[in-house]
Amino acid sequence: MARDASKPVLTPKMIMDVARDLFVKNGYQQVSMRQIAKELGCSHGALYYHFQSKAELFFALVKEYFVLLEQELNNVLEKDIENLEKLEQCMLGYIKFGLNHQSHYEIMFMLKDDEVRNFINEQPMKVYEKFANALYTLSNKKLQLKDIWSIFISLHGFVSHYLSHVVSYEDIENAAIHHVKFLLKGVC
Amino acid sequence: MARDASKPVLTPKMIMDVARDLFVKNGYQQVSMRQIAKELGCSHGALYYHFQSKAELFFALVKEYFVLLEQELNNVLEKDIENLEKLEQCMLGYIKFGLNHQSHYEIMFMLKDDEVRNFINEQPMKVYEKFANALYTLSNKKLQLKDIWSIFISLHGFVSHYLSHVVSYEDIENAAIHHVKFLLKGVC
DNA sequence: TATTTATTTAACCAGCGGTCAATAAAATGT
DNA sequence: ACATTTTATTGACCGCTGGTTAAATAAATA
Incomplete structure (x- = not known):
């Protein structure tokens, strides 16, 4: 056959x-x-x-996701709104991406496998840099790099906690908004 | 033989x-x-x-670790230091525990697998409650529950980000200290 | 000495990633 | 319409890892 x-x-x-x-x-x-x-x-x-191999198949998936996230960040940055709100929306957008593309997010930022890491390489860091840059500019340079890193990690914490506990971003939008406001409380 | x-x-x-x-x-x-x-x-x-099995052996270890985490929290709470410092050390202690017992942390708080979850049960929530209680008291009730939740999630974010990227807590102690201070900036 | 307890050894079995010859279907040429 | 080539798919196979079990046996105990 x-x-x-x-x-x-x-x-x-x-x-x-x-x-x-x-x-x-x-x-x-x-x-x-x-x-x-x-x-x-x-x-x-x-x-x-x-x-060609299991690894190649996996890598094909991962590449897709990073492109998608970058696009969504760009969407926010191009909006015609105030900087502070844009800043909040960047952060919220990150959470939204994570929870609306849960499968993507896990592979991009949470799989710990060594073999996988070699493939993914520096891409999470590139995302972070774009994100950090946006936050730095949008805060009129008031946000320090260290604080931006704390914010990023804290957003990651939010996403990774709710992953698989929740169907979509909408389910926890209020909690997400509170988290973002909490993170900005001391710095802006 | x-x-x-x-x-x-x-x-x-x-x-x-x-x-x-x-x-x-x-x-x-x-x-x-x-x-x-x-x-x-x-x-x-x-x-x-x-x-009986590899799984049983492993779960025997995981149980230990919930006890251990609780003990480490208690150790901090019993120290004879100022409340604000105690508060910081609770948070730092959580990160320290996570990064010094990485694979157990993963099982305790990150694995979504059903089989594992049934074993672990409601223990992560118990940890959180103890933690939340401590923070609430130590802040002289200034910290709101919602904010404590944001803090917890943000600490989890820190740990889960550095998991497997780092050998031990000592490697990122400075970043951890900064993160904790950042999280407390707006609230205490 | 007989029994119980702890341990080794070897085998079983299931699954893995990956390869490859065989082959059927589809596309193409005539 | 038929023959040929290309494309897509199968399933057997290799070498290997790893959890688990059963039979054999040594050591401790009574």
């Missing part, structure tokens, strides 16, 4: 959609190519036609 | 001591029963005489 015409043709996108879910639910090491294949209803060999 | 009288008898404690080290260094998934046995100089089969 070989191809079965009753099933849709396997595409990289289909594989990535399934892999994304599994990696997020179980982590990189705990997901096997065989599991992914099973979920897709195809053989694991087929995956190797579309991706 | 069977027992070798020149070696000390294997005890649960000996196993746990070695397992603890390995789990801390490499994480749950990355440690095998065979590794633990090798380190102990015994056969891997012997471990199953003392523990």
Whole structure:
């Protein structure tokens, strides 16, 4: 036997959609190519036609997410509102991204696996730098770099706590707003 | 062949001591029963005489760690220092615990896995309540509950960010101290 | 000496990442 | 319409790791 015409043709996108879910639910090491294949209803060999290795498949996913987050940050920065509000919205936007793309967020910032880290590399830091830059400018340089780092980590804490405990950003919007205001209380 | 009288008898404690080290260094998934046995100089089969499974051995350790965290909090609370400093040390102590017992922290507060969660139960919330209570009292009731929650989440953010990026608490002590001071800036 | 306790050894089994020849379906050429 | 080529897919296989178990056996105990 070989191809079965009753099933849709396997595409990289289909594989990535399934892999994304599994990696997020179980982590990189705990997901096997065989599991992914099973979920897709195809053989694991087929995956190797579309991706050279498990690592390559994983990396393809991670790249997507970083682009998406950068876009969302840009959206806020281009808005025509006051700086202080923009600042708040940057922070809220980070939480919103995290909780509305939970699967993405976990892979980008929370998976600890060594092999995975080598792939992801300096990308989280690039996000941070963009974020830090925005905050620094928007605060009229009143925010110190150290404080920005504390803010970033604290936003990460919020997201990572509510991950999987909550369906979407809207569920905890009030808590998020309070958290952001709390973080800005002493500094602006 | 069977027992070798020149070696000390294997005890649960000996196993746990070695397992603890390995789990801390490499994480749950990355440690095998065979590794633990090798380190102990015994056969891997012997471990199953003392523990039913790898999971049981691990959970025995995790339980210890909830006790340990509570003890460390108590240690701070019993110190003879000013309330504000005590407050800071509670927060610092939390970070310290997290980074000096990284793989356990992950299990205690970060793993979403259902099987694990059932074992761990409501213990993280108990920790939080104790923590919240301490902060509330130490601040002379100036800290609001919502703010305490933001602080807790922000400390968690710090720990979870540096997890596996760092060998021990000492590596980032300065950043930790700054973070704590930052969080208290607006409220005390 | 007989029994209980602790330990070793070897095997079992399931799963992994990855490879590859075989093959069926689809696309293409004629 | 048919033949050929290309593309996509399968499933068997390799070497390996690792949790778990059962039989054998040594040491301690009574």
